[in-house]
Amino acid sequence: MEGIEIAMLGVALAVGLAGSGSAIGIGIVGQSACGLISEDPDKFGQTLLLQALPGTQGIYGLLAGFLIMQDIGIVGEELVELTTWQGYAYLMAALPIAIAGLSSGIYQGRVLASSINLIAKRPEEMGKGIVYAVMVETYAVFALLATILMLFGIAV
Amino acid sequence: MPIIDMKKVYILGHRQERTRVFNLLHKMGTVELLDVKSGEGWKEFQDLLEPEQLPDNISQIDSKRSDIRFCLDFFQRHFPIRKSMIEQFTGSRLDLTDEQFNSYIEALEQVEEIYKACREAEEDLVRIRNEETQSHNLIEDLQPWVPLDLPLEEVEEGSWTMMDLFIVPVEQYSALLEDLPETISEYCLDEVFSDEENVYFFFSALAEKKQAIDELFRGKAVSRASFPDVTGTPSDIIDSLNKKLEELAQERSAVLKEVEKLLVHRPMLMACYDYMDNEHAKHQAMANLAGTDNSFLLEGWAPVPIMDDLETTISENTETAVLTSREPEPDEDVPVLLHNKGPAEPYEVVTKLYSTPKRNELDPTPFMAPFFFLYFGICLSDAGYGILLGLLAFYLYRKLTLGESGRQLLKLLMLGGISAFAFGILLGGYFGDLIELPPLLFNPLEEPMTMLIAALAIGLFQVYFGMGLQAYRNIKGGKPLDALYDQGFWFIFLNGLILLVTGINPAGQWMAVVGGAGLVLTQGRSQSSVILKFFSGLLSLYNVTQYLSDVLSYSRLFALGLASVVIGMVVNSVGELAAGSIIGYVVLVIILIGGHFFNMIISTLSSYVHTSRLQYLEFFNKFFEGGGRSFQPLRVKNNYVDIVESEEN
Numbered sequence: 124m125e126g127i128e129i130a131m132l133g134v135a136l137a138v139g140l141a142g143s144g145s146a147i148g149i150g151i152v153g154q155s156a157c158g159l160i161s162e163d164p165d166k167f168g169q170t171l172l173l174q175a176l177p178g179t180q181g182i183y184g185l186l187a188g189f190l191i192m193q194d195i196g197i198v199g200e201e202l203v204e205l206t207t208w209q210g211y212a213y214l215m216a217a218l219p220i221a222i223a224g225l226s227s228g229i230y231q232g233r234v235l236a237s238s239i240n241l242i243a244k245r246p247e248e249m250g251k252g253i254v255y256a257v258m259v260e261t262y263a264v265f266a267l268l269a270t271i272l273m274l275f276g277i278a279v
Numbered sequence: 280m281p282i283i284d285m286k287k288v289y290i291l292g293h294r295q296e297r298t299r300v301f302n303l304l305h306k307m308g309t310v311e312l313l314d315v316k317s318g319e320g321w322k323e324f325q326d327l328l329e330p331e332q333l334p335d336n337i338s339q340i341d342s343k344r345s346d347i348r349f350c351l352d353f354f355q356r357h358f359p360i361r362k363s364m365i366e367q368f369t370g371s372r373l374d375l376t377d378e379q380f381n382s383y384i385e386a387l388e389q390v391e392e393i394y395k396a397c398r399e400a401e402e403d404l405v406r407i408r409n410e411e412t413q414s415h416n417l418i419e420d421l422q423p424w425v426p427l428d429l430p431l432e433e434v435e436e437g438s439w440t441m442m443d444l445f446i447v448p449v450e451q452y453s454a455l456l457e458d459l460p461e462t463i464s465e466y467c468l469d470e471v472f473s474d475e476e477n478v479y480f481f482f483s484a485l486a487e488k489k490q491a492i493d494e495l496f497r498g499k500a501v502s503r504a505s506f507p508d509v510t511g512t513p514s515d516i517i518d519s520l521n522k523k524l525e526e527l528a529q530e531r532s533a534v535l536k537e538v539e540k541l542l543v544h545r546p547m548l549m550a551c552y553d554y555m556d557n558e559h560a561k562h563q564a565m566a567n568l569a570g571t572d573n574s575f576l577l578e579g580w581a582p583v584p585i586m587d588d589l590e591t592t593i594s595e596n597t598e599t600a601v602l603t604s605r606e607p608e609p610d611e612d613v614p615v616l617l618h619n620k621g622p623a624e625p626y627e628v629v630t631k632l633y634s635t636p637k638r639n640e641l642d643p644t645p646f647m648a649p650f651f652f653l654y655f656g657i658c659l660s661d662a663g664y665g666i667l668l669g670l671l672a673f674y675l676y677r678k679l680t681l682g683e684s685g686r687q688l689l690k691l692l693m694l695g696g697i698s699a700f701a702f703g704i705l706l707g708g709y710f711g712d713l714i715e716l717p718p719l720l721f722n723p724l725e726e727p728m729t730m731l732i733a734a735l736a737i738g739l740f741q742v743y744f745g746m747g748l749q750a751y752r753n754i755k756g757g758k759p760l761d762a763l764y765d766q767g768f769w770f771i772f773l774n775g776l777i778l779l780v781t782g783i784n785p786a787g788q789w790m791a792v793v794g795g796a797g798l799v800l801t802q803g804r805s806q807s808s809v810i811l812k813f814f815s816g817l818l819s820l821y822n823v824t825q826y827l828s829d830v831l832s833y834s835r836l837f838a839l840g841l842a843s844v845v846i847g848m849v850v851n852s853v854g855e856l857a858a859g860s861i862i863g864y865v866v867l868v869i870i871l872i873g874g875h876f877f878n879m880i881i882s883t884l885s886s887y888v889h890t891s892r893l894q895y896l897e898f899f900n901k902f903f904e905g906g907g908r909s910f911q912p913l914r915v916k917n918n919y920v921d922i923v924e925s926e927e928n
Contacts (some may be wrong), residue, residue, distance in 0.1 A: 164732065165362055167367075173882070175881065175884070176884070178881065179881065179885055182842065182846060182881065183842060185846070185849065186841075186842055186845045186849070187848060189845060189848070189852075190845065250632040251632070253888055253890065254632075254888065254892060257888045257889060257891075258890050258892070260885075260889075261832070261835070261892075262888070264838050264839065265834070265838075266834045267833075267838050267842070268731075268834050268837065268838040269836070271727065271838065271841060272727065272731070274746045275727045275728075
């Protein structure tokens with residue numbers, strides 16, 4: 124493979140895996156939320172807010188993918204000539220957010236599914252449910268940070 | 280003074296004025312009642328004072344309240360009031376003026392009638408639903424038998440012949456047909472209908488063979504279909520059932536129409552519910568009192584600033600009631616009421632989400648507020664989003680009637696918008712890169728390391744600030760040595776390490792050695808033996824990882840700030856792909872508006888929660904314990920209505 128294909132594999136992994144994490148997480152929360160809505164339709168707004176939270180991993184993945192695409196010229200100007208090793212560097216840089224995005228999306232979804240139970244009983248405690256979920260997201264943020272720093276370190 | 284001082288108040292008065300005093304307190308909403316029986320004076324006076332019983336009429340109030348609740352729930356089930364997206368967070372209330380509210384309360388006697396009507400309608404509806412289900416089930420059971428052109432009442436056992444309707448699983452049917460001639464010679468089997476699972480058939484034979492037939496049928500899982508209560512052919516019955524269903528539907532809409540007529544009373548019921556609910560709370564609170572035959576005694580907490588007001592209200596509106604007060608004892612469980620002034624006030628909502636401070640503890644709100652303001656702006660860091668968010672929060676603030684936390688949250692978002700606007704200008708974010716203006720400071724995309732180091736530096740400063748606050752607490756609490764050991768040595772040690780690692784100043788290693796030695800010598804001071812002291816002192820150096828991870832955690836400021844700007848850029852470049860033709864520009868505008876709005880909401884949400892998290896886990900844990908009890912006065916609480924100023928005013 125040439126450098127450009129390897130770099131695009133990185134884009135695919137970052138967007139695809141982190142997006143899958145978000146999709147699974149949002150799916151889990153959605154299932155719980157439907158259960159609650161069957162009892163109390165007025166909580167739709169609150170549950171929607173909780174359900175939106177695991178969406179950030181997918182956004183981080185897209186962000187990382189976008190940064191790579193911009194670097195290698197898929198978005199915007201002409202394609203940049205990459206050596207195989209530069210291509211691998213982009214692939215590696217994409218991995219942190221791809222991996223941590225997948226796992227933290229899923230687990231954040233699980234925490235939030237429990238938060239749905241929490242607001243079923245005590246709607247006023249929604250803030251605390253969100254705080255617990257954000258603990259999980261921390262690692263996606265750090266992975267994004269590592270990805271970004273690695274990307275900025277690659278010289279093309 | 281962020282935490283309001285409280286005073287213990289006692290109100291003593293004549294029994295006849297008890298209700299009047301209670302109504303006054305309830306309306307003012309500034310006194311938290313205590314149970315006199317658990318107070319310190321109770322032991323001395325318990326021979327004199329009688330504990331107040333729950334008033335007799337409380338059960339009446341309770342049942343009336345639940346009647347009204349039933350009517351309101353009943354209305355809500357059949358004619359729901361839909362809540363808008365915003366109302367789902369704020370709750371939707373009915374705005375009533377004082378006069379309207381009072382006129383509704385005067386109509387309280389009507390409740391009984393309405394309740395009766397609702398109950399009857401509910402019973403009718405339940406009956407209709409049951410009959411509908413029965414009919415539906417019967418239709419479903421009869422459906423396979425439609426081809427049978429025989430009145431069902433004629434399918435019965437005679438003295439010489441037996442006949443009946445049977446159902447057999449498809450896979451058993453052929454075996455049944457094979458086995459039948461072996462059991463009996465004369466019979467009549469007429470297949471009426473078959474579907475994927477079962478075969479439905481009519482069967483008749485001589486009555487004397489019944490036992491043998493039953494046995495055979497049992498072995499082939501044949502079941503009998505019986506329709507005891509109906510007459511006529513299956514298709515006739517189904518027709519009449521369908522007619523009945525239509526009638527039931529009409530009956531239901533007639534009942535619902537009657538209910539709809541009752542809906543005019545809904546506002547009245549809402550007002551009455553809130554009135555009854557408050558009466559109930561008031562009566563329940565009366566159980567906290569004690570008294571003699573002719574007097575009552577009330578005990579509670581009241582904030583110092585309203586004491587004068589309370590005193591004049593009590594003395595002007597009653598003839599006998601006397602109010603006395605005293606300062607709280609050091610070990611008393613005093614409730615905590617936060618009161619911050621100016622720009623720090625909205626940040627109380629962040630503190631309260633974590634925990635109410637203890638009495639005598641520092642209220643962290645004013646210390647945390649500037650950091651929160653700063654971080655929120657860094658995380659959002661887009662001038663466009665900042666303006667939009669500020670305006671949106673301002674609009675909602677003006678439009679909605681909200682509780683205290685809701686108002687504080689919106690004010691916090693307004694301030695956040697201002698902060699994001701400022702950081703957008705400093706770092707060059709205007710709806711991503713929609714408007715390309717040079718940043719005042721630097722562009723984080725071009726100088727990521729500068730941004731990262733800045734984020735960590737702010738974080739280090741906040742961590743030190745938190746340590747400083749704890750040192751202040753220690754000194755103020757009469758433990759200056761603790762301040763030196765637990766904060767001072769760490770401060771020296773950490774700074775030494777930073778200087779050493781970054782190589783800024785070689786003196787760092789000496790600071791690290793001094794600080795480290797101080798920690799090894801002092802951190803084990805609670806241990807008993809010298810060896811244990813030494814080892815737990817040595818082990819405490821491991822806590823350096825805690826400080827390291829605290830500071831590194833602030834790198835999220837950089838990552839989130841970058842995320843909101845880059846997602847904005849993604850929106851812009853996706854929109855750019857569409858631009859070109861006229862339709863393309865329409866698509867471009869739709870993408871820009873939708874995308875930026877979406878990004879603003881998501882980024883605001885993550886800015887808020889991550890900024891809160893930094894306060895809770897990295898800042899508060901340095902000096903703040905929390906766990907105080909928040910002030911909960913006896914006050915008017917409404918579920919359905921808001922009392923507003925009448926329109927002439």
